[in-house]
Amino acid sequence: MYKILMVCLGNICRSPMAEFIFRDMAEKEGRGKEFYLASAGTSDEEYGNPVYPPAKRKLHSLGIDCSGKRARQMTKRDYEEYDLLLGMEQRNLNAMRRICGGDPKGKIHLLLEHSPFPRDIADPWYTGDFDAACRDIQEGCRQWLEIIQ
Numbered sequence: 001m002y003k004i005l006m007v008c009l010g011n012i013c014r015s016p017m018a019e020f021i022f023r024d025m026a027e028k029e030g031r032g033k034e035f036y037l038a039s040a041g042t043s044d045e046e047y048g049n050p051v052y053p054p055a056k057r058k059l060h061s062l063g064i065d066c067s068g069k070r071a072r073q074m075t076k077r078d079y080e081e082y083d084l085l086l087g088m089e090q091r092n093l094n095a096m097r098r099i100c101g102g103d104p105k106g107k108i109h110l111l112l113e114h115s116p117f118p119r120d121i122a123d124p125w126y127t128g129d130f131d132a133a134c135r136d137i138q139e140g141c142r143q144w145l146e147i148i149q
């Protein structure tokens with residue numbers, strides 16, 4: 001079982017979308033049992049909160065239910081627990097390395113690292129563009145799913 005932690009700032013928009021979209025893609029390819037997915041935030045500001053309604057609606061439009069998800073903050077222990085920790089933007093990677101005391105095992109990566117145009121996932125909390133965030137997240141999830149064989 002390959003364990004992936006999706007990480008953003010608040011854990012109410014991008015990283016839950018990435019967690020649920022990756023799981024859904026893996027299941028649809030018949031690879032659901034290969035992966036264990038979870039998500040967390042680098043901040044504790046949204047601790048205990050459900051997925052932000054526009055992100056939840058976006059997932060719902062894809063036939064994905066995320067109603068049980070509650071936000072939590074990433075911890076140093078996650079670094080040992082997970083095989084791969086995927087940040088949504090460069091800023092997340094910096095905070096993740098700070099929380100983990102570096103990245104000695106090379107587990108911390110950017111979700112869109114393997115894109116022909118590697119880039120951050122713009123935060124829809126600020127842009128309001130949940131469609132763009134979702135498209136970018138789908139691209140990143142598809143690429144990682146192919147790479148992890």
Ligand code: 4NP
Nearest residue numbers: 008009010011012013014125
């Ligand atoms: P996320 O978006 O990192 O994609 O979950 C945010 C959610 C909440 C806040 C910032 C970003 N906030 O400042 O509360």
